Amino acid sequence: MTENIQNTQPNIYKPAITKIVARHDEAPGVRTLKLEFQNPADQEEFKKTFRTGMFGLYGVYGEGESTFCVASPETRKDYIECTFRQSGRVTSALANADIGDLITFRGPYGNRFPIEEFYGKNLLFISGGIALPPTRSVIWSCLDQREKFGKVTIVYGARTVADLVYKHELEEWQQREDVELVLTVDPGGESPDWKHKVGFVPTVLEEAAPSPDNCIAVICGPPIMIKFTLISLKKLGFDEKNVYTTLENRMKCGVGKCGRCNVGSIYVCKEGPVFTAAEVSRMPAADL
Amino acid sequence: MITQEKYRTTVKELLASDSVKMVIGYKPGSTPDRRRPLFIRSSDDADQLVLDSTCITNLSGYLVAEGLLSDEKRVGIFLRPEGIRSINILAAEYQLNMDQIVIFGFDSTGREVRPLEGRHSKDFSALLSDIKENSPQISKEPLLESIERMNEQERFDFWQEEFSRCIKCYACRQACPMCYCRRCIVDSNQPQWVNTSSHTLGNFEWNVVRAFHLSGRCVQCGNCDRACPVNIPLRLINQRMAEMVLEGFDHFAGLSPTQEPVLASFKKDDTETFIL
């Protein structure tokens, strides 16, 4: 059976093995895993290639692979963090994996947020629900070299208070003098002791009215939130070229072959997932 | 030709009087022997209508396309007797409301096409009963007979050979009016009952599952068999299962819109010779 199987052929679909070193429940059904590569060569490769905004395919053999962003920043590359909602076959298997278990990682793939271009500028991060993880990678990548950027504003909303992810980090950002954090939950999602805003992200954003001057906006959220937030940003005077977002389409290969992540002529897995709003507006809206 | 002209006129009248919002029929295809489905919404469209012996595809699957019947308007459709049986099943399984369906029935012997009298499913019940009564007399296809004469090993080899060609394009499923599930069992992955890969094992499993889910529901319109790009004789399995439910439960699929589905009903005295 094994005679004709050798370990020498390059196989671009072969993942690296990582070990779960920590896990944390963020919200109901949402979990963060901290992963470390088992093979030093894989670790080195990751250190060489990973930049914030890139994604990976996380997998459990026997179940399959699932695509989400690398939620840890490019300033901390000794490990990978990923945050996901348990909803399908693979994410259920990932959620059931324990500390010490081995899972697979393929990547990092895709393009990145060009944060060198953000140097000296004000940053506005806007995020909704489970879409904070990709934004968080950029946030920490910037906060870890805080002196290089101007004002940092984070607008984050979720359906309910329970659905806010990274609660411990939200607290940390809240404490920091050099970060302005605006938290909101959808109407009806507030708890009795909720001290922050109530309302949808685009509305809250318009209220906060951050200045578009010398400012880069990074938004990430469900398609419907992105759509309305882009309208709000336009109202506030943001140039589409200064607004970045990340598209998360269904993917299987991650390397531009399997054909399902296409939006118009764009292969999201290779040309994305990070796009400026100007680029997104050139894509066929019906295909998003 | 006369039938075709008559129906063209009727279709135009019904559309003009707004009695139906659309009629599903046939028009010429890309070669002279081909017909393709036609969706008639205007008098111009109706002029394209053709009706002859080469109009074989069972069109009833289009009725359950998302949104078509949701406005409660009526839709006309050209159906052979098998097609009428399949919309009866769809009605029995609560997939459509029979009052919304206007039937243009037709059948053919040789190259001759003749209209079937009636517009509503109930008008055809006598016809369908006749077909049921006559069905045991219809001679079997030689291939089916030869399979039935095979021993188990030969049958296994025969089907394995046939299924080994399957490419899992699911044309059989998509072409079948009975395969209307929003999510097919092979597309459900928690749990993944059968292999999705198209190796012989996965193909065998898929074809067994498909045939089982159609047992007692298939009207043998032949859509699956004709759709198969690798020419697997799917009709034989369907035919065998139809015979089985007829012999075993006196069930002839699609006899009426109120017929109980054979696998969702039972008789206390169903035979059970094989149960230990």
Place this chain on the structure above:
Amino acid sequence: MSEQQFEPNIIAFVCTYCTYAGADLAGTSRLKYAPNVRIVRLPCTGRISPMFILKALQKGADGVLVSGCHPGDCHFTHGNYHARRRWMVFRSLLEFTGISPERVKYSWISAAEGSKFADLINSVTEDIRKLGPFDQYQQMIKDAQSPATL
């Protein structure tokens, strides 16, 4: 092949109210029966989808046994009547595709029939042992796991 006799792998899908209780009774009565059967307990025979049988075969079972309450005794009044029709149809489908009906057996065993259970397991095991391993299916499984040839 060695001289050892073939030990078939048999999966039994049983209803919890009758056959499983019958199996329990066989156990508490210390009846001896063949150890080849792995039991999967389900609420009712009406819950036993043919998918289960296909899955068992896919995972290499040499035989499958499906068993539940006698007609009229179903805990849910008529789950077993539905199951019976389904079995009839599925059985003839398998037969038509060349899978011996001898490999997939059906029975009614009540909670009181501990000895019938033990006897049945013995006879089913013996029958399937006589048929030998399900080579044809195992070959398909093996082919599915072998590398591409072209």
Place this chain on the structure above:
Amino acid sequence: MTRILLSDKLDNCVERWRSAGMTVIGPVQGESISRYAVVENGAGFDFGMILPDRSVKELFFPQTEPMLRYTIKKSEIDTADFPPPQEKRIIFGARACDASGLAIDDSLFGWDYKDDFWFHRRNESVIVTIACTKADDFCMCTSLDLAPDSTKGCDVLLRPLENNRGWQVEEITDRGREAFAVIADLLQESSDQAAPTAVVTEKFNLDACVTWLQNPENFDSKFWKEISMRCIGCASCTYLCPTCHCFDIQDEGDTYSGIRRKNWDSCSFALFTMHTSGHNPRSTQSARWRQRIMHKFNYFPGKFSVNSCSGCGRCSRQCPVDMGITETLQEISKLQS
């Protein structure tokens, strides 16, 4: 004078190639379908068909292919690769459309990340195209700037002789020359004329179609809904297509061991693009058909400067509801003009 290969030498050729360690593959008419399959002697070939029912793609990108085997142990995971077949192959009697299809997909599989499952087979295969002398109503290579005797993707081009006793030999690549060196002494010089290639009428105006497709306004045109209304959403067009390359990655096995496979998948399926959240960017059949056409004639050429269609016409030939690329592009040609 040109070099020719006589049909009655075919047995010898097959034998030579086989003894040189090559698997010989050619068009074979099976009981129910025709396809490219292994042949053992000259009699195994069937050159009479217009083209095989199944495309040559499956010899390079099989419908299901194991990629790796995993074994999960207590504290480690073992994986073993399934390398693609190692033997050298000669595909004798490919059609020009099938051979061009391979060349088209090279750009996709080699885009940045190189897919070894594809390229290993590509590098080990010699494609010998036989120019077509007949065509049917569905053939449309000429509408795509290709021809019945295109040399794209092929290593050796054979032109059938008018007297039907063999082929004129035209070696295109070094790989082709190398393969034909093995049978060099079986070839002969001759003044026999080649039969005229098949006349494939131009079915649509490709330039007009591309212009129409590239116009962003037409993306939301109601044309898409109309043209795809009868599409039943099966994958027979995509699976028979010599250039459709989409695939799925599936694990088969359990928590302890199993196989990760690469399986054909199709943009016609609703689940193809469905997000976990239930959001589906291409939720209607018309959006999916539009994607297929756009991808082949707008997006793919935009990226790789070549249409992702070689004009074999299998999509239209096999469609259960008589749809296909030809009809759609014909309609688009009308819209544009």
